[in-house]
Amino acid sequence: MATAAAEPKNSRLDLRMTSDQKRQIERAARLNGVTVSQWSLAHLIASAREDILESSQIMLEESVFDEFLQLLQGDPTPRFDEFAEGSTRWER
Template identity: 45%
Template sequence: MATLAASQKKDARIDLRMTSAQKEEVELAASISGISMSQWVLENLLSCARETISRSNHTVLELEDFDAFVAALDAPMNPKLEAFVSQKTIWEEQ
């Protein structure tokens, strides 16, 4: 994980409520990793956030669904849609 640049100020907070057992588990994981609990939580929270964002930005299709998708892209455009997209936009009309 990239280190925080010296010029970046940590100016935001997240407060978490957890059980004592959960806190002990996080403290143990941080200790095993050799970093502070705050740093361990931050690194793992960001890793999970990035993974969630990445999954939301990608579409995975089965092979037959992909073939249908490509066929739809290659098919002739619906005449009504073609007429719509060929119209001038509001800012082009002025």
């Protein structure tokens, strides 16, 4: 798999912001010794990955997870048996 540095950068993202917001971003980039683009991209990608991860996982407390496991290990409900036999309301 190619790394991000090896991939051509052929897309742009333009942002509108206040002058104060821009100054803060420029300062943060300077403090980290990187360009505004490098700083912005690193933080946007990190935030995007976190949002994607959060939206694709379900976190349960231990007691709730234990209850969930018990339900999975129990006998199927009659409605599931009906579904598995192919006699659902959609097939009638």
